Amino acid sequence: MDATKRKLYWRKNLRFLLILLTFWFLVSYGCGILWVEQLNAIRIGGFKLGFWFAQQGAIYVFVVLIFVYVYGMNKIDRSFDVNEE
């Protein structure tokens, strides 16, 4: 694999990571901590939304994020032909 292709692969990888980590930050630190007061004004059933994000929602998003990462990374690997057999 030549150096330019390698560089391109790495850049694509980093951009994908950055997008996922942005979501990771938004649901945990954002919805769960920084904007919790504002979100608590919204209610869904017995839950205040900010409280729900902090104790439930963020965790569900975390799980989804890892599976999205696995799917996306495998696809990038294949398109650059660096996947394992």
Next chain:
Amino acid sequence: MSIQLWTYLIVGLTFALYIGVAIWSRAGSTSEFYVAGGGVHPIVNGMATAADWMSAASFISMAGLISFMGYQGSQYLLGWTGGFVLLALLLAPYLRKFGKFTVPDFIGERYYSQTARVVAVICALFISFTYVIGQMKGVGVAFSRFLEIDYNYGVMIGVFIVFFYAVLGGMKGITYTQVAQYVVLIFAYLIPAIFISLLMVNHPVPQLGLGGRLSDGTYLLDKLDQLSTDLGFAAYTTANQGSLDLFFVTAALMLGTAGLPHVIVRFFTVPKVADARISAGWALLFIALLYTTAPAIAAFAKTNLVTTVSEQQHDALPGWFSRWEKTGLLQFDDKNGDGRVQYYNDNNTAFAENIAAAKGWGGNELRVDNDIMVLANPEIAQLPAWVIALVVAGGLAAALSTAAGLLLVISSSVSHDLLKKWLMPEISERDELRAARVAIAAAVVIAGYFGINPPGFVAQVVAWAFGLAAASFFPAILLGIFSKRMNMQGAIAGMLSGLIFTGSYIIYFKYGAGKAEDYWWGISPEGIGTLGMLINFAVSGIVSAFTPPPPAAVQDMVEDIRVPRGAAAAVQH
């Protein structure tokens, strides 16, 4: 059948299962001993990782902490699960491609330095020992309450069991035993939660039951807010401290989780880089099952506790109350002599002077240890005896699985990183395996000794282990992968400054003259690892900018671990 008989039966059966699995899967080579031969299926590895990582603290203490902290307890939920995302995205796949056995191995090779390796070994040993002593304590508590035997014998039984299957099986035995332990602990956690959810809010899924309505039509969480404020506490669902500290504590727990050596090493056990990625996903899914149930248990238990005991005659309370009083984990002190239990926040002066005094209350009369909330919950909710026995078996499974994983890190740090890679490089594989078994045996005995005579710092495990992992390992590993320019000088200076800063802050405020009102920007010692990490990053960056870049071979290695293809099985080089 009595609770005690059920406990003997279920705990005995699960122990027989663990030992059986260990015999079936014992290790024959160093590679099997350290990383299970690198051939573990991702789902299996995910389950083992989940059991490895969910300790006695997750199983026994966390729901209790959330019970008393309310919204503020989210730091544990967010921190310990969010850290897994960082581990899965930023570290696990690359460390798997690197293909060695231990974290100090990576640090030593990447920073081409024995000093860096030795610093990493010392950190790994310190973190692992602090943590494992906590597990041994958990085993002792569970045994002494439910089998009604002496605490010391409880620890000894735990030592014997771990000794048996960790020394015999190494990583391979531990991995398959941990799968069995995961199954036991998750059933033990979910079954009582489902029972209680059905009883209180008539919903079979605790995660949804948390937002459900009680039999009187009010929402559970609203009722809990009401109960809390009526007793002078902060409302359960809202923030009551500065969000900066919450932010820092959450971040320290996250980064610490990502840097814990016994969790990272799990990703060396799968065959491929793609498997390392997906097994982190499975692990978090299995962990999330417990972690999303914990806040429900916390809310149910708190509501149950307050409504059962508050303003009730002490003599008329149910039997579990006096049984737990005997252990000293639940204490009642009838300050105003009216024979009733007054449980309220006497640190809230306005409440104590205006409302409590008018009712003739003479101070808070009930002390509840966090740890009993999960263990006593089934009794408080009057669940059948076998459910209570199952919870005990679950707590033991959580403690033993984590202890075994940590002991393996300790033994591989000694036999592989210290002996093979440093002191006696010509050691044969058979001798190395023997040294690993001796090291694990010695570590179990030392852990058992400290479990019986716990040093004072064990109570502060969270601040220590996570803070130090966040301030030392996490930046060094991250920079080692994502910055080709990062060199030996930068990494060592960064790790040392992160460690020294974080360590001094914790020592000053936990054991020295420091008082809570003097915290820098209100950051508690639990959260200071985050600042230590930032310092580590800054120092690493500055020092490496003024020192020569790493040798070409190391830069090539970094290029290589960034690309999945060509991952060999984790072997010794």
